[in-house]
Amino acid sequence: MSTPSSTMSESAPTTMSAGLPTTRPFIWSVRRELWENRSLYVAPLSVAGVILFGFVISVIGLARHGKEMRAALTPDQLASAIVLPYDIAAVAVIVVSVIVGFFYSVNALYSERRERSILFWKSLPVSNLTTVLSKAFMPIVVLPTIVFGVTVVLHVVMLLLNTAGRAVAGTSVSELWAHVPLFQMEIVLLYGVATLALWHAPIYSYLIFVSGWAKKTPILWAVLPPLALIVVEKIAFDTGYIGRLISYRLSGSFDEAFSLPTRTPLRAAVQNHAAHGAHHPVQMPAIPTVGLGQLDPLHFLSSPGLWLGLLVAAAFLAGAVWLRRTREAI
Amino acid sequence: MSCIEAHGLRKTFGTTVALAGIDLKVEEGRILGLIGPNGAGKSTALNAILGLVPYEGELKVLGRNPWTERDALMRDVCFVADVATLPRWIKVSQVVDYVAGVHPRFDRARAETFLARTTIKHTSKVRELSKGMVAQLHLALVMAIDAKLLVLDEPTLGLDLLYRKQFYDTLLNDYFDHTRTIVVTTHQVEEIQHILTDLMFIDRGRIVLSCSMEDFEARYTEVMVNPEHIAAARTLKPIHERQVFSRAIMLFDRVNREQLAQLGEVRTPSIADLFVATMGGTNAQGLAA
Numbered sequence: 001m002s003t004p005s006s007t008m009s010e011s012a013p014t015t016m017s018a019g020l021p022t023t024r025p026f027i028w029s030v031r032r033e034l035w036e037n038r039s040l041y042v043a044p045l046s047v048a049g050v051i052l053f054g055f056v057i058s059v060i061g062l063a064r065h066g067k068e069m070r071a072a073l074t075p076d077q078l079a080s081a082i083v084l085p086y087d088i089a090a091v092a093v094i095v096v097s098v099i100v101g102f103f104y105s106v107n108a109l110y111s112e113r114r115e116r117s118i119l120f121w122k123s124l125p126v127s128n129l130t131t132v133l134s135k136a137f138m139p140i141v142v143l144p145t146i147v148f149g150v151t152v153v154l155h156v157v158m159l160l161l162n163t164a165g166r167a168v169a170g171t172s173v174s175e176l177w178a179h180v181p182l183f184q185m186e187i188v189l190l191y192g193v194a195t196l197a198l199w200h201a202p203i204y205s206y207l208i209f210v211s212g213w214a215k216k217t218p219i220l221w222a223v224l225p226p227l228a229l230i231v232v233e234k235i236a237f238d239t240g241y242i243g244r245l246i247s248y249r250l251s252g253s254f255d256e257a258f259s260l261p262t263r264t265p266l267r268a269a270v271q272n273h274a275a276h277g278a279h280h281p282v283q284m285p286a287i288p289t290v291g292l293g294q295l296d297p298l299h300f301l302s303s304p305g306l307w308l309g310l311l312v313a314a315a316f317l318a319g320a321v322w323l324r325r326t327r328e329a330i
Numbered sequence: 331m332s333c334i335e336a337h338g339l340r341k342t343f344g345t346t347v348a349l350a351g352i353d354l355k356v357e358e359g360r361i362l363g364l365i366g367p368n369g370a371g372k373s374t375a376l377n378a379i380l381g382l383v384p385y386e387g388e389l390k391v392l393g394r395n396p397w398t399e400r401d402a403l404m405r406d407v408c409f410v411a412d413v414a415t416l417p418r419w420i421k422v423s424q425v426v427d428y429v430a431g432v433h434p435r436f437d438r439a440r441a442e443t444f445l446a447r448t449t450i451k452h453t454s455k456v457r458e459l460s461k462g463m464v465a466q467l468h469l470a471l472v473m474a475i476d477a478k479l480l481v482l483d484e485p486t487l488g489l490d491l492l493y494r495k496q497f498y499d500t501l502l503n504d505y506f507d508h509t510r511t512i513v514v515t516t517h518q519v520e521e522i523q524h525i526l527t528d529l530m531f532i533d534r535g536r537i538v539l540s541c542s543m544e545d546f547e548a549r550y551t552e553v554m555v556n557p558e559h560i561a562a563a564r565t566l567k568p569i570h571e572r573q574v575f576s577r578a579i580m581l582f583d584r585v586n587r588e589q590l591a592q593l594g595e596v597r598t599p600s601i602a603d604l605f606v607a608t609m610g611g612t613n614a615q616g617l618a619a
Binding site for chain 1: 380410419421428431433
């Protein structure tokens with residue numbers, strides 16, 4: 001690959017172009033991606049808006065009928081109910097951002113070939129490596145950062161609304177603040193978002209690779225081969241290793257990054273629900289009520305799944321650089 | 331140092347030979363017109379020069395290998411590969427910002443000066459501009475880059491006559507300064523004849539003619555032959571003969587002009603006339619317009 005000149009241009013642009021204005025191809029490429037793909041921040045913001053709308057209604061309802069509802073709850077259930085909207089808010093923003101990251105990546109190197117603008121981008125002194133890295137940077141670094149920022153602001157606004165609602169209704173404000181440990185929650189969020197992004201890096205890299213390869217419908221080329229592999233494996237050997245591998249890659253980061261008492265809290269909750277009959281409400285497991293002690297970065301950093309994933313990601317990105325160099329406009 | 335130098339430049343796509351091992355030399359400060367029918371290999375040659383495709387044979391652009399040293403080369407080379415390669419979603423102000431951000435040789439003030447002469451608004455998106463305005467925008471960006479080599483591959487395709495004329499006039503008046511090199515391909519040959527310093531015909535992957543415009547004017551003469559001199563004219567072996575309003579028009583290569591003047595009305599042929607004569611009838615459809 002043509003790395004020497006491009007890395008030089010990024011790390012030390014002045015040495016390459018003495019006397020000329022300094023240029024920063026990587027930063028400008030990232031900025032360009034944000035111009036083109038406004039969904040990267042519009043989608044998380046929209047989700048936040050929708051959540052806030054729902055939360056306002058809920059706060060008004062609680063201000064009116066909160067007292068009767070509290071009476072029916074045990075202290076544990078009450079604590080869970082107080083923090084639940086904050087958890088749902090974080091999870092919703094994260095899930096939407098993963099979907100946005102998926103669609104972003106699967107079009108990353110495809111749309112510029114389809115609209116032929118690749119010929120314009122290639123007429124500028126920005127290397128293929130810089131371009132591919134800037135595109136991988138979006139779902140792996142920029143999007144999680146946006147998710148974190150949006151969720152923190154959302155949590156703060158929710159807490160203020162909640163506080164105001166309680167002040168109006170005359171219920172305890174200190175109880176609310178005791179059950180919503182904002183600072184701790186955001187640390188857990190930051191850690192969870194960062195580990196998820198690293199965990200998903202090979203998925204995004206795979207999608208970027210496919211987007212550089214496919215001549216049409218990159219989304220089908222991205223999704224169908226893994227599905228086909230699962231089906232073939234099932235028919236040929238009646239096993240499900242590939243399916244488990246994929247689902248581990250999609251959702252395994254929480255198991256690897258957190259040492260939770262029950263490994264699958266949601267399943268435990270559903271089983272509990274089934275055991276106690278349908279009239280007993282499902283208690284949503286409250287993920288951010290995970291304390292700081294349950295963050296397990298050592299376990300995460302020593303997990304082979306992380307490092308193998310990052311290796312795979314690097315391989316796909318190297319392939320994507322090669323594809324961008326050789327593939328022509330469609 | 332030559333700006334572009336190629337020996338045995340060859341490119342195949344499967345069994346199709348796009349470039350059959352051409353030799354090429356373009357000196358600095360020239361404006362070369364690369365003319366050929368569709369599928370002749372023009373774009374392949376340009377893509378090889380721009381490091382967009384791998385190739386066989388030897389090729390140096392500004393002393394560099396365009397395929398392996400593309401990143402460095404792109405600081406000194408600029409190209410317009412087609413009309414409408416500017417991304418449709420981008421705003422005018424954004425594309426100026428971006429080029430200014432990534433190109434060390436981009437002069438923003440110059441680009442703004444060119445844009446001020448047009449009716450393009452900074453807040454417009456490229457998709458809201460007419461095709462002619464997109465070409466103006468692209469040209470404004472390209473001309474603000476202090477490049478040593480500018481490659482234009484059908485830069486005016488689909489534009490109306492006014493935009494085309496303005497495009498080449500601007501290029502010649504505000505950009506070309508005899509140290510830069512420009513390589514241009516187009517089907518509208520008449521429109522660029524007066525700006526070229528060199529001419530190259532390419533057909534089926536081979537260079538069939540390569541000469542400077544001075545040579546072109548010295549070598550080729552077109553004669554509207556008086557009816558009584560037709561037989562005499564034919565003995566001088568015209569390379570092409572056609573009938574216009576039942577007058578015979580013959581094209582001669584390296585025949586004394588004074589001698590020809592006795593046979594009829596003499597003039598320098600257009601590039602299109604020579605192209606038709608060289609390529610033959612069926613190939614030349616692309617130039618009929």
